Amino acid sequence: MQKYLTLTFGTIALISCLSACNSADPATETDASSPVTPVQVTKLRDSSLSEFVELSAVSAYLEKSFVKANINGYVERTSAKTGQQVGSGTLLFTLITKEARSIGNTVNKLDPGFKFSGVSNIRSGQAGTIVQVNHQNGDYVQDGEALATISNRNSLVFLLDLPYELNQIISQNKTIDVLLPDGTKLGGLVSGTMPSVDSLAQTQRYIIKVSPGKDIPAGLIAKVRLTKLSHAEAQVLPKSAVLSNETEDEFWVMKMINDSTAVKIKVKKGIESNSLIEVLEPRFAKTDRIIKTGNYGIADTAKVKIQK
Template identity: 50%
Template sequence: MSSKLTLGFALICLILNGCGPVSTSGNQELDKSPEPKTPVSITQISNAPLSDYIELNATATFQQKGIIKASSNGYLQTVNVKKGDYIKGGQTLFTIITKEAKSIGNAINNLDPSFKFTGLTRITANTAGFAGEVSHQKGDYVQEGEQLAVITNLNSFVFLMDLPYELTGIIKNQKALEVTLPNGEKLIGNVGSALPLVDSASQTQRIIIQVKTQKIIPEGLVAKVKLIRSESLNPIALPKESVLANETQDEFWVMKLINDTTAVKINIQKGLETRSYIEIKSPLFKPDDRFILTGNYGLSDTAKITINHK
């Protein structure tokens, strides 16, 4: 009987010993399961100049317009200008013949051909420009001093910009302004004088912007003028997507890679901010530092990552 008990006890011990190692091996396999990694894309710092600016409308106009007037009473015998024509300085625009010349001029010449009486008065342009208005046509009777045409002075071309008065401090610091036409062409403009008048409704002051261009720009064209508030010429900057913030927007950080599989949280101080980039004032990152661009939301400090190279 005792031998049977001894044999049974030995069998139980063998069974227990056999089960023990299997259980331990299973635990080891669970412990070795890989830690999940977040797929991310990366970026590096940019040193391209940044500028914070606003854009305002400016309207093309000619400040000086010459009014061509009749110098005597009479009939318009010739009209050599149409609206929109380019006019050269000294060009004859109209000729006027008086009533008296029209009625007796030929008779006088018949009596004395050497007299060469015509009774014609030539009216010329005193400056180059475009004919903005032509008020009369051939055969009209006009009186002395009556307006015949309006000529715009090409040398008086400017853009007029209505500047909010609170921004007058900014305009004083602008050495040159970028003026963009509707077709995308860019011109360089200089700030001229400011008219001593503020619109009571909009609280804007009219600013004259002078541009140098060989191109003839039509009056009334609306362009965009860039006013720079602040700029940084050699910043350390990162794309906006790589900068994270807390709910109260008073703490900012980036996720910096310390190797190909690990990123750590680095608190930063922001500087100038544009539509696409944010200047990093501190700490001073190196050109070869790498940062998470996408996939960084919700990552904890010392996060495990995998770089998406697509």
């Protein structure tokens, strides 16, 4: 009888144990089938955002003056050198007529009071840089012949070849920063444009006037940044918070609807900077939480865990 009771109780205990094992917690099974993704969240904020286009501009001196002979004669003395910086009124050439050169001393010997010299001093008409010297000592020149060429220091400009499809943005870029290769930044002003378009490149040339305080060689290529679009109070998010498909024609964010669930919200993207993206539509509340890390690849209504 005792063996029978022992066997009965043992059987009941075994059945209870098996039953307990088969009735696992449904919540545990649900958690196992729905993994929780750790994420970090951010909130939208308003910021000034602009979109730029960067182009090249080439330095040039628009005005050149020619130092010309005012007599027929010989170059007796010259101080002009190519690349020399000269001021207005600087003595560059001394000319002497061929008559003075041949008989001038004889006349002075006959009558010292006559003071016949036949010498003419040629000076620069404006400040600038001598870019070309045409004659040296001993050369015979005629009246009106160019002796040297001076580029006007005050006529420094940068020439910008702007694609014609962007010509509508020049009206909002009257003042422009010109960045030189050495890092120097010059303030520029759009002073005019050429009334023609390059037939091959379809670009129109604009003239950017800059301060002549710095000696800049002609032909220097600088960078010019034009504002293409600007929004003063843009609704922005970090770049990592906005996701897109492979063709980048559809964009969305993952928004928290509670402390553990994120849903997919399609958005319309606006201006994009190095670290921020403008969200044009929809308008979010300042308290809305948007996932910025851990959002890649998660599905709509995904289970997530917010990390600090």
